[in-house]
Amino acid sequence: MRNFTDIGRIKVFIKDKNKKGFLKVIKEIFILLITKKEIPFYYFKFLYRKDVKNYLDYLSTKEVVAIGSNSELHKPEYKSLFNNKLVFALFCEKASINSPRLISHNFGSCFCFNNKNEKINTKEELVLFFERVFASLDTNAIFFRPPSEYGGKGCFKISQKGLASEVDDKYETIINGRFVHTEIIHQHKEINKIHSKCVNTIRIISLITSEGDIELVCSFMRFGVGDSSVDNASSGGFFVGVNLNDGTLKLSGLYMLEYGGGDIYEHPDSGFKFEGFKIPYFKEACEEVVNAVKIIPDRFIGWDVAITQNGPLIIEANWAPHIFLSDYAYGGLLRNQHMKKLVSDLKNKII
Structure with missing residues (x-):
């Protein structure tokens, strides 16, 4: 992935025809500066767009760092398990977590x-x-x-x-x-209709609350493009938000800013429109993630799940998932009561 700086984000912002008016941008940046108590460079990721009305519901850079660095959310023994794909594969095999053989x-x-x-x-x-x-x-x-x-x-x-x-x-x-x-994972035929050149995985974010409950707070689906063998947005693909209540894709997806940051409503290769597509076995994928959290009780995890003809497979788990993507896919994670409480607890140091 190309090195991408805050200056690069501002360049994309300047070229983007979908940005808010100059005075509105200045006003929102000022409000974020006062509210979040940091220079809101992250505003130039997605929040400057006209369709983002609830910009205060999105996580700041400090809040994202706090989630990723908190020792109560991420135990060292779990982090080491997630960080090595060989160790994770061996663990899944022993713990009977459905994953690629x-x-x-x-x-x-x-x-x-x-x-x-x-x-x-x-x-x-x-x-x-x-x-x-x-x-x-x-x-x-x-x-x-x-x-x-x-x-x-x-x-x-x-x-x-x-x-x-x-x-x-x-x-x-x-x-x-x-x-x-x-x-090799044989992807479900319905997902192949969207893109068949790679396995297009679902990212599901799990949170164990301070009360000990397991909550799934966000999900999005990543798609590859062209002949790429991977679906990662950081490798040139894009992501589309998933409605957690019914497992359907939202209206549009987004490329990361490194790749232009453009909105996308249908797959560029197949022409398949995203809105309303129901992901096969999505309920089972969520159940698989909840069961895995019970086995590996790290408090904040991004799970990557593939859907086969026979059901979901957990590909990997990430203790430091790309929270900004989740934030945008959800439409502002602070709209979620569990995420809002988590951020509040982190600020008050009562987690």
């Missing part, structure tokens, strides 16, 4: 499959290794993810059909890197 993994030239380790020294040996893997599985492709990267960085897949040529192309990347190898 872990097939194998490698640390450089050391590969592990079926609890056996072996050293790979050549392309030919790597082809033979994956031939054995494919022969023992009912999958025709394997997805590779770096254990510690975010935003879809470094992800790719290798297919059984193109194994030799794909290993030839990716050999140096694999042998000099560290990767978690999981089964």
